[in-house]
Amino acid sequence: MSTQLPRAISPMAEELREKIISDPDMVLDDLDVMRALIAANEKGAGSNVVDLRGLAMERLEERLDRLEDTHRGVIAAAYENLAGTNLIHRAVLQLLEPRDFTGFLTLLSGEIVQSLRVDAVRLMLETRIESQEPAIKQFENVLVTAEPGFIDQYITYGRNIPVRQITLRQVAPATDMVYGEEGEFIRSEALMKLDLGEARLPGLLIFGSEDPHMFRASQGTDLLKFFSDAFERMMRRWLG
Structure with missing residues (x-):
């Protein structure tokens, strides 16, 4: 039987705990917090344990980053093309004016x-x-x-x-x-x-x-x- 007493929880920690329990998405949607929790979990598991789920999440995050970069590039190219189209159309209309x-x-x-x-x-x-x-x-x-x-x-x-x-x-x-x-x-x-x-x-x-x-x-x-x-x-x- 363990004689170790549970650690006391400070009022601030208790308030944070209740917030997380009431709104877990607050943690799940924060990539930095999730990375810190996963890293702490891996550290506690020891160096001889391979966390396949953690590796899969890292690869998914890398793919997501690449997709976001591609998405931003496509949007930028679309805006640039639209701006170029407007310039050309305006110039053509101008050239139709001289008599x-x-x-x-x-x-x-x-x-x-x-x-x-x-x-x-x-x-x-x-x-x-x-x-x-x-x-x-x-x-x-x-x-x-x-x-x-x-x-x-x-x-x-x-x-x-x-x-x-x-x-x-x-x-x-x-x-x-x-x-x-x-x-x-x-x-x-x-x-x-x-x-x-x-x-x-x-x-x-x-x-x-x-x-x-x-x-x-x-x-x-x-x-x-x-x-x-x-x-x-x-x-x-x-x-x-």
């Missing part, structure tokens, strides 16, 4: 740059005749002319690879012919090849950014393809 090609180019070099949060926008048109018209010079900060075949060469860097409609890449540094003095700071770009209609030379819409990670080859291109397709139709209207 002449001059206003179209002015908008492209000003408000569209701000709306899309890029650092440079360029519209490259291939031409067989080198034009020195004042109208062209006026918009040299957005309109670039090039000889036939240059667009494909610029997209592929002269390599023998297929020319895609949308190309995202890093540049370091970009060519002065495209960006002028800004080329020193451009570190990534989005290239959208434009089909301007039958019997017309192609065009190229270029977004440039000082952020080397803004445009990467691993990114999706659905939104840029939509913008490119809409832009093609606007250009065909202006070119008659």
Whole structure:
């Protein structure tokens, strides 16, 4: 028969005990408290006892943590995609407003740059005749002319690879012919090849950014393809 007397329970401990008995979820829902209780139980069991239930709970907790990380990543990507969609839609609506090609180019070099949060926008048109018209010079900060075949060469860097409609890449540094003095700071770009209609030379819409990670080859291109397709139709209207 044991002569050991039960330990006295302090009033604070008794109050806590009653709270736990009345609301056990208070403990069960607290991961830190549960870990402490399981650790105390394992310590009392000794080092030669394997707690399979404890191991299973650890693995379940690890899986739960991974699922929560994935969940947060999916939500963040969804918000980012929604924000990108809103930017593209707003820019397309803005480009529908000008009543002449001059206003179209002015908008492209000003408000569209701000709306899309890029650092440079360029519209490259291939031409067989080198034009020195004042109208062209006026918009040299957005309109670039090039000889036939240059667009494909610029997209592929002269390599023998297929020319895609949308190309995202890093540049370091970009060519002065495209960006002028800004080329020193451009570190990534989005290239959208434009089909301007039958019997017309192609065009190229270029977004440039000082952020080397803004445009990467691993990114999706659905939104840029939509913008490119809409832009093609606007250009065909202006070119008659």
